[in-house]
Amino acid sequence: MIIRAATDADVDDIMKIERTPGFEQFFGWFSEGEHRAHLIDPDCRVLVLVDGDVIEGFAILRGFVSGEGSIRLNRLAARKPGGGSGQQLLDHAKALAFAEPTTHRLWLRVAETNSRARHVYERNGFVLETRLPAGGKSTSGQPVDIALYGLLREVWQFEFA
Ligand SMILES: CC(C)(COP(=O)(O)OP(=O)(O)OC[C@H]1O[C@@H](n2cnc3c(N)ncnc32)[C@H](O)[C@@H]1OP(=O)(O)O)[C@@H](O)C(=O)NCCC(=O)NCCS
Helix, strand or coil: CEEEECCHHHHHHHHHHHCCCCHHHCCCCCCHHHHHHHHHCCCEEEEEEEECCEEEEEEEEECCCCCCCEEEEEEEEECCCCCCHHHHHHHHHHHHHHHCCCCCEEEEEEECCCHHHHHHHHHCCCEEEEEEEEEEECCCCCEEEEEEEEEEHHHHHHHHC
């Protein structure tokens, strides 16, 4: 398996994973145009984990221009949750974010009910910074309670790099 920057040819597979039945309780959907725009946006990085011809997961980070040292993990999803693909992408995302000398923090929003993802983030040193009741919306427009997590460079560097 390799992790590489996504290309236009990967967008269909990325969208299929993003739209996996059940994932709508965890995050909304980017349109195809938004996904393609991420690929050329200097503020963003889009990673794919590839096994042969199969995209096993993807990650979107943003804030490389606008983040003022805080990079956001904007989306992370595995084609088959529970197999470690998300962890591989997360390792790469952390390394990519902190490879920028100005990055002091990697942060993310996660639905409070997403206990699997929260477990994975906490396992990686992310700390719950705040709760945002009704801070997000489901794809059907329902309010979703959000947990906001952050990972500081010093924690990543000394414990998780
Ligand atoms: C979150 C996600 C990216 C993690 O990637 P992954 O490849 O599944 O992660 P792993 O297989 O390395 O680890 C899964 C862990 O969750 C644990 N887990 C599984 N179900 C769980 C649950 N309901 N509650 C708490 N922990 C759970 C597993 O035991 C495992 O932890 P352990 O290895 O410490 O025992 C992936 O599950 C995914 O794509 N989920 C759906 C989309 C999503 O929620 N994305 C994140 C949005 S912020």
